[in-house]
Amino acid sequence: MKRGLMVAAVAVLTLAVTVGPARAGTTFDAVKARGFIQCGTNVGLAGFSSPDSSGRWTGLDVDICRAVAAAMFGDAEKVKYTPLSTQQRFTALQSGEVDLLSRNTTWTLTRDTANGLHFAPATFYDGQGFMVAKKLGLKSARELDGATICVQTGTTTELNLADYFRSHKMTFQPVVIEALSEVNHAFFSGRCDVLTSDTSQLASIRAADAPNPEDYVILPELISKEPLAPAVRHGDDQWFDLVRWVVFATLEAEEKGITSKTVDAALTSSDPAVQRLLGVQPGMGQAVGVGDKWVYNIVKQVGNYGEIFQRNVGKDSPLKLERGFNALWTQGGLMYSPPFR
Amino acid sequence: MSARDRVRVSVARASWWGDPRLRGVLIQVLLAAAVVGLVGWLAANAADNLARGSIATGFGFLSRPANFEIGECLIPCSAADSYARAFLVGLLNTLKVGAAGLVLATVLGTLIGIARLSSNWLVSRLAMVYVEAVRNVPLLLQLFLWYAVITEALPGPRQALAPLPGVFLSNRGMMLPVPVSDPAWLAAGGALVAAVVAVAAMRCWKARPFPLPWFAATGLVVGAPALAWLVLGAPAALDIPHLAGFNFRGGVTLSPELLALLLGLVIYTGAFIAEIVRSGILAVDRGQTEAARALGLSSGLILRLVVLPQALRLIVPPLTSQYLNLLKNSSLAVAIGYPDVVSVLDTAINQTGQAIEGVTLIMGVFLVISLSLSALMNWYNARIRLR
Numbered sequence: 001m002k003r004g005l006m007v008a009a010v011a012v013l014t015l016a017v018t019v020g021p022a023r024a025g026t027t028f029d030a031v032k033a034r035g036f037i038q039c040g041t042n043v044g045l046a047g048f049s050s051p052d053s054s055g056r057w058t059g060l061d062v063d064i065c066r067a068v069a070a071a072m073f074g075d076a077e078k079v080k081y082t083p084l085s086t087q088q089r090f091t092a093l094q095s096g097e098v099d100l101l102s103r104n105t106t107w108t109l110t111r112d113t114a115n116g117l118h119f120a121p122a123t124f125y126d127g128q129g130f131m132v133a134k135k136l137g138l139k140s141a142r143e144l145d146g147a148t149i150c151v152q153t154g155t156t157t158e159l160n161l162a163d164y165f166r167s168h169k170m171t172f173q174p175v176v177i178e179a180l181s182e183v184n185h186a187f188f189s190g191r192c193d194v195l196t197s198d199t200s201q202l203a204s205i206r207a208a209d210a211p212n213p214e215d216y217v218i219l220p221e222l223i224s225k226e227p228l229a230p231a232v233r234h235g236d237d238q239w240f241d242l243v244r245w246v247v248f249a250t251l252e253a254e255e256k257g258i259t260s261k262t263v264d265a266a267l268t269s270s271d272p273a274v275q276r277l278l279g280v281q282p283g284m285g286q287a288v289g290v291g292d293k294w295v296y297n298i299v300k301q302v303g304n305y306g307e308i309f310q311r312n313v314g315k316d317s318p319l320k321l322e323r324g325f326n327a328l329w330t331q332g333g334l335m336y337s338p339p340f341r
Numbered sequence: 342m343s344a345r346d347r348v349r350v351s352v353a354r355a356s357w358w359g360d361p362r363l364r365g366v367l368i369q370v371l372l373a374a375a376v377v378g379l380v381g382w383l384a385a386n387a388a389d390n391l392a393r394g395s396i397a398t399g400f401g402f403l404s405r406p407a408n409f410e411i412g413e414c415l416i417p418c419s420a421a422d423s424y425a426r427a428f429l430v431g432l433l434n435t436l437k438v439g440a441a442g443l444v445l446a447t448v449l450g451t452l453i454g455i456a457r458l459s460s461n462w463l464v465s466r467l468a469m470v471y472v473e474a475v476r477n478v479p480l481l482l483q484l485f486l487w488y489a490v491i492t493e494a495l496p497g498p499r500q501a502l503a504p505l506p507g508v509f510l511s512n513r514g515m516m517l518p519v520p521v522s523d524p525a526w527l528a529a530g531g532a533l534v535a536a537v538v539a540v541a542a543m544r545c546w547k548a549r550p551f552p553l554p555w556f557a558a559t560g561l562v563v564g565a566p567a568l569a570w571l572v573l574g575a576p577a578a579l580d581i582p583h584l585a586g587f588n589f590r591g592g593v594t595l596s597p598e599l600l601a602l603l604l605g606l607v608i609y610t611g612a613f614i615a616e617i618v619r620s621g622i623l624a625v626d627r628g629q630t631e632a633a634r635a636l637g638l639s640s641g642l643i644l645r646l647v648v649l650p651q652a653l654r655l656i657v658p659p660l661t662s663q664y665l666n667l668l669k670n671s672s673l674a675v676a677i678g679y680p681d682v683v684s685v686l687d688t689a690i691n692q693t694g695q696a697i698e699g700v701t702l703i704m705g706v707f708l709v710i711s712l713s714l715s716a717l718m719n720w721y722n723a724r725i726r727l728r
Contacts, residue, residue: 087687091696094394115694116394146586148513153675153684154691158409162420165410173588174410175598176688177678182485186678190512191492191597193587234394 027236028289031099036078039065040098043083043180045201046208047313047321048104048124057081060312061102064123064230067302068100068246071294076301086154087178090115093233100243102230104201106156111231119229120244121251123305124313125325125334127222128160129199131206134217136193141221145170150192153178157197160224184209198226200313200321207318242288249295251337252277253304255328260303263296277340284340295340305335387697402693403428409688411680413596424689431685432706438599438681439668439710442606446667447660449607450614455644457619468615475612481673483609488601488677498588507581507592515595516582525573532569536562598679602671610667617659621652653725661718665711672707682706 031037041049041061049059057079066076082098093101094116104126105111107119130149132138141164151158153176165172175192177183184205187195195202199218206213230247232240253259256274258266266274275281278299279292286292302308309326313319327333358364391398403425410420415433418426456468475483492512496502501511507518520526540558582592625648633647634640674681683703690699 087691090691090694094396094694110692111694113395114397116391116396146588146590148588153688158688159692162408162410166420172410174412175678176412176680176684178675178684178687182676182678185489186492189489189492190497234396 027096027099027232027239028242031239032072035073036080037065037069037072037100038082038098039068039079040082040084040089040092040101040103041065042103043085045104045180046204047200047317047319048204049081049083049102050208058312060124060308061104061230063302063308063312064102064247065100067250067298067308068243070297070301071242071246071249071288071290074291074293074297076297085178085180086152090117093117093231096233099239100230100232104198104228105231106198107227107229107231108156116234117231118234118240119231120240121247122227122229122334123247124200124228126198126200126226126228128157128196128224128226129202129222130219131187131195131197131202131216132193132219134215138217138219141219141223142168142170144172144194146172147193148173148175148191149194149196150175150177150183150187151196152176152180152183155197156224156226161196164223198228200228200319203319203321204313207320238289242290245288246294246298248337249277249298249340250302250305250308251328251335252340253295253299254306254335255330255337258299258304259307260300263299267296273340391697397693397695398698399695400698402689402695402698407689407692409692411685412678413599413680424693427685427689428682428702431680431682434679434685435668435671435674435681435683435706436710438602438606438671438674438679442603442610442667442671443664445603445607446610446614446663449611451618453611453615454618454622457615458622472612472615475608476616480605480609480670481676484601484605484673484677487604488597491597491601498584501584501589507579509582509589511589512597513588513594514597514600516589516592517595518579518581519593521576521578521580523573523576523578525570525576528573529566529570532565533562536565596679598674598677601677602674602679602681605673606667606670609670610663613663613666614660617656617663618652621656622648624655625651650725654722654727657718657722657725661715661722664714664718668710668714669707672703 039062041057041059044050045059047059049057049061052058062079062081065079065081069078070076072078082092084092084098084101084103089101089103089105090111092098101117102123104124107122111117112119130141130144138144144165149161149172151161151174158174158176161172161174172194175186177186183195186192188209188211195205197205199222202218206216206218210216230243232243253263256266256271256277258274258278263278267278267280269275269278269280272281276284278296279285279294282292284292285294288294303311306328309323310316313321314323323331323333325334327335329336388398404423406421407424407427408420409427411418411427411430413434414430415437416426416430418430422430453468453471456464457472459465459468491514495510495512498509498511498513501509501513501516503509509516540561544558580591582589582594584590629647629651630643633643638646671681672683675684675687678684686699686703690696693699
């Protein structure tokens with residue numbers, strides 16, 4: 001919508017008026033002094049970031065923001081959320097409107113370099129897929145030649161779509177809309193034959209927005225790699241380190257079998273790796289610039305990665321996604337944390 | 342200091358500060374310096390911040406492949422084209438909807454404006470209801486409404502309505518048959534342009550008005566293209582839309598996005614133009630109409646020969662601003678997915694991350710279009726004014 005452009009313009013202006021000394025720790029110190037994290041999230045994507053019935057933000061992306069707050073302030077609630085459209089997200093981060101962008105954003109080379117962002121490790125490995133009405137009886141994305149396809153603007157999705165159809169010598173008619181709600185509306189009203197996005201997002205849309213979720217199927221092909229990762233802007237390595245290691249901490253906790261329920265008992269564990277992780281042996285917290293209890297606070301208040309996944313998008317949620325790529329490396333997935341030492 | 346000295350000092354000050362011309366110059370210089378300074382400071386800051394974040398800058402991205410598809414193209418386009426070509430495609434889409442919107446809104450507005458003055462109670466009240474309802478609802482909501490009406494209320498392509506043979510109406514848009522491309526149609530188009538130019542030239546020939554009665558002018562405009570078409574073999578084959586796979590193939594498609602945007606813009610701007618036309622007509626002195634009636638002119642002729650030419654002088658300046666509004670409002674297209682220049686550049690901004698360059702291009706485009714239209718309308722206004 002117009003708002004997107006407005007925000008882009010405001011962000012351009014913000015870039016123009018912001019004067020900040022170029023030194024490491026700018027964001028880190030500013031966040032610490034402010035007492036809360038300004039986190040950029042999706043405007044509403046069930047399972048990733050959406051407000052619940054009481055107005056509290058919930059979801060996998062939201063939990064990453066909460067985990068960073070738990071590490072930094074010992075309180076997962078010290079977060080303020082800025083819902084951002086695909087259009088607004090990068091300028092909002094570049095211009096300092098948000099400290100952390102945790103908004104199902106694909107990690108790509110251009111974004112990591114020319115757009116001035118740093119990506120923390122992926123919190124969700126995804127791939128782009130296609131959703132169609134079941135009554136069309138389609139079995140494969142190769143049958144989509146000539147289809148009309150609804151897609152949200154300003155996403156890697158738009159580019160993958162064009163690449164896929166070009167490489168398979170097929171044609172399609174894109175309908176490109178900015179607001180996610182309008183894209184969904186166009187698809188469910190029959191304006192398009194196909195809705196394309198990351199499959200997790202398709203599952204979320206099908207569960208939350210379809211008039212009847214049973215009437216829609218997601219085709220088997222994944223046409224791209226979509227590692228969804230939190231991002232920070234260039235210029236503050238300390239802040240980047242913290243965000244990165246908060247994500248690793250949730251993975252490491254799961255790998256060590258520490259959950260929000262068992263974390264108190266784990267404090268007495270004799271495993272030195274667990275002792276280092278939970279701050280029984282000091283040192284790790286100091287290295288990332290926060291208190292030694294940081295991982296304890298993350299796990300106690302937010303949970304380990306497995307808990308975060310299951311609660312928001314996995315078997316305990318309406319989305320019912322499989323762990324798949326998002327299982328720990330020890331269980332055949334891609335989730336791997338470097339050692340905490 | 343004696344009293345006299347004090348008076349002298351204050352006079353000396355007054356002589357410098359009291360001079361309105363000097364003071365004016367000083368204030369203007371200060372203001373100009375402040376503006377230049379502010380802009381320079383903003384630009385330097387932006388450059389500095391971009392450099393610190395190592396964010397790419399410059400317009401170099403325009404020559405790189407865009408890698409995204411655009412839904413509607415007036416010129417051949419594909420994902421392999423450059424950002425510059427994608428920009429051009431978007432610009433042409435904006436101009437397309439703008440040009441069609443200007444013509445249709447003017448026609449609709451004029452008709453409604455005249456209808457509001459009708460002595461028929463029903464006609465004038467209906468026109469009033471239309472104007473008041475449409476003028477007071479935000480355009481964005483109207484666009485959503487039209488888009489929802491087209492996509493929700495119309496059937497899918499397989500159950501498409503066929504109001505006329507070969508014309509199909511569905512939630513994929515309106516499909517129309519077009520003549521199969523043939524040099525004869527190209528020649529006919531050329532002849533049409535030539536005829537219109539010739540008629541306009543003869544009409545405008547101030548020094549020695551060329552006697553050109555209206556039937557001769559019409560004959561020329563209609564006859565020349567028809568003749569060109571007949572001479573080149575009168576090809577009559579039509580490319581009729583037909584169902585194939587997911588959708589209709591062949592013919593020409595007016596997409597739901599284009600239709601919704603055009604409907605929204607025309608109906609919204611039409612309401613404002615109606616009020617401008619009505620006020621223009623009402624501003625023409627009643628005595629003019631009465632005098633014309635006393636001469637025995639019919640009411641149609643009175644409108645055409647006496648009232649409208651005078652009303653036009655009052656209508657054109659506010660009409661210009663409505664035209665500019667329509668063009669600028671076309672940028673709301675992004676909300677309903679019509680690929681206008683704003684929508685395309687929005688995508689480009691996202692893919693390249695170069696917001697400053699993209700926003701600058703968008704502003705430049707609208708500035709150039711608006712100033713050109715404004716200049717054209719001012720020229721027209723100067724031409725029809727009383728001399």
